[in-house]
Amino acid sequence: MFSSKVVYILRYFDSTGLAESSRILLTAAGVEWTDEHPEWPQEKPNQPHGRMPVLVEKSTDGSPDFVICESSNIERYLARTYGFLPADLKQAALQEQVRDLISDVNGLFTGYVYCQNANDKAMLIAKFESLLDTLIETQTILLKNNGNTGRLFGNSLSYADIVSYGFYINMMINAAQFKPDIANLIKPKLTPELVKLISTAEFDPLTVKHKSKDGSLTAAISA
Amino acid sequence: MLSGSDTVYVLRYFDVIGRAEGCRLLLTAANASWTEEHPEWPAEKANQPFERLPVLVERSNGNEWILCESLTIERYLARVFGFMPTDLKQAALQEQMADQQADLLSAFFAQLTATGDMKPKQIDEFNTLFDRMVKEHGRILSRSSSKQHLFGDHLSYADISLYAFYKLFIVYLKCYQSDIAEIVKSKLTPKIINLILSIEKEPQLAPHFSKCDTMAAIFTAKDF
Numbered sequence: 057m058f059s060s061k062v063v064y065i066l067r068y069f070d071s072t073g074l075a076e077s078s079r080i081l082l083t084a085a086g087v088e089w090t091d092e093h094p095e096w097p098q099e100k101p102n103q104p105h106g107r108m109p110v111l112v113e114k115s116t117d118g119s120p121d122f123v124i125c126e127s128s129n130i131e132r133y134l135a136r137t138y139g140f141l142p143a144d145l146k147q148a149a150l151q152e153q154v155r156d157l158i159s160d161v162n163g164l165f166t167g168y169v170y171c172q173n174a175n176d177k178a179m180l181i182a183k184f185e186s187l188l189d190t191l192i193e194t195q196t197i198l199l200k201n202n203g204n205t206g207r208l209f210g211n212s213l214s215y216a217d218i219v220s221y222g223f224y225i226n227m228m229i230n231a232a233q234f235k236p237d238i239a240n241l242i243k244p245k246l247t248p249e250l251v252k253l254i255s256t257a258e259f260d261p262l263t264v265k266h267k268s269k270d271g272s273l274t275a276a277i278s279a
Numbered sequence: 280m281l282s283g284s285d286t287v288y289v290l291r292y293f294d295v296i297g298r299a300e301g302c303r304l305l306l307t308a309a310n311a312s313w314t315e316e317h318p319e320w321p322a323e324k325a326n327q328p329f330e331r332l333p334v335l336v337e338r339s340n341g342n343e344w345i346l347c348e349s350l351t352i353e354r355y356l357a358r359v360f361g362f363m364p365t366d367l368k369q370a371a372l373q374e375q376m377a378d379q380q381a382d383l384l385s386a387f388f389a390q391l392t393a394t395g396d397m398k399p400k401q402i403d404e405f406n407t408l409f410d411r412m413v414k415e416h417g418r419i420l421s422r423s424s425s426k427q428h429l430f431g432d433h434l435s436y437a438d439i440s441l442y443a444f445y446k447l448f449i450v451y452l453k454c455y456q457s458d459i460a461e462i463v464k465s466k467l468t469p470k471i472i473n474l475i476l477s478i479e480k481e482p483q484l485a486p487h488f489s490k491c492d493t494m495a496a497i498f499t500a501k502d503f
Contacts, residue, residue: 104375104415105375105379105382105411105412105415106407106408106411107382122368124368124371124372124375125375125379126374126375126378126379126382128378129371129374129375129378132371132374133367133368133370133371136367137367145355145358145359146344146355149346149351149352149354149355150346152348152351152354152355153329153346153347153348153351156347156348156349156350156351157329157347157348159381160348163385166385167389167392170389170393170397170401171392171393171394171397172394172395172396172397173394173395176392176394190329190330194328194329
């Protein structure tokens with residue numbers, strides 16, 4: 057399909073965090089890619105926006121590296137390039153809005169983590185839970201309307217499936233370092249449809265060989 | 280243009296600049312048929328798909344289609360109306376600017392609400408991010424063939440998004456923090472100010488300024 061070979065480097069910390077969805081997309085795309093864990097904060101000035109993740113696309117035909125950043129931007133670029141986002145603008149937008157809602161939920165959690173005032177923390181975690189409930193309800197309705205196949209849209213693994221999986225593995229396992237009881241807060245909220253989404257995304261033929269630093273989310277939530 | 284001539288749009292949001300200005304500017308630049316709705320709030324919260332605003336309603340041939348999330352709405356409208364490049368790499372370079380701007384807005388609210396010893400850290404983080412972003416805007420502009428546009432020689436999603444961002448910080452956010460406009464203005468270079476004012480003068484955006492002021496009067500000779 058491509059006349060010259062493309063290899064990718066994904067720069068991020070050695071954790072799932074905001075990079076896992078991109079890692080899963082790279083695996084699902086079947087392209088050659090590696091993780092890079094730059095010295096931090098020493099390598100900050102060398103990144104386009106001073107932050108990570110960063111995606112470096114190297115071509116073997118001698119053209120300059122293509123470098124992009126911003127986690128959801130990297131995901132959308134990979135998803136469009138490798139066919140995990142549909143070409144139809146409306147269908148793609150319906151998937152993208154789920155990811156943007158995920159960004160909002162992540163933002164509320166970050167606000168909670170940085171807050172030092174006990175009263176404000178209580179208010180912020182309540183806001184986080186409320187929006188998480190909206191996300192879960194949204195995903196569950198999509199899954200039900202799609203025949204409860206464990207897929208949010210269509211008949212094959214999609215961008216929306218992958219970024220949803222990436223959200224839950226980060227928030228239920230990686231985020232425990234910031235809030236130890238976070239898994240116990242989220243687990244009871246998971247609907248059966250969402251549990252099926254998680255295992256379907258994890259064990260898809262395209263993603264089954266992906267090894268996550270946080271292990272198997274399917275195993276973690278059935279424990 | 281990919282939408283039919285009988286397609287009409289409704290943008291639901293509060294009657295403020297807020298997070299909808301990019302959407303408004305895109306609909307205007309597209310010369311789309313559109314109106315704005317300001318739902319009773321929080322009475323109408325439960326009637327929105329994500330219980331939040333903005334929401335875009337697209338009506339065509341008796342059908343209604345609904346989209347949420349400000350940045351998704353922006354990217355969708357930009358693609359429908361040809362403001363987003365079809366080349367995936369070029370589109371990603373424009374989209375990451377909008378994502379960076381969203382990070383800045385989050386950083387603004389983080390430093391606004393921070394308390395104790397987090398406050399100076401968050402203020403420092405906001406300033407560092409903002410200064411880096413202005414440098415990035417300058418770098419992109421220096422590579423552009425035109426000094427009135429970020430990419431190419433015509434109005435693009437990146438231009439519209441940048442204009443909405445600076446309008447947000449210079450005109451709107453003072454309702455949260457009275458000195459933010461002056462802080463942001465002091466960070467801008469003459470080239471960036473010139474870019475902002477050039478975008479504002481784009482004929483496609485003229486109808487927008489029948490409803491609100493331009494920023495031209497805000498920048499005086501000493502800002503350049």
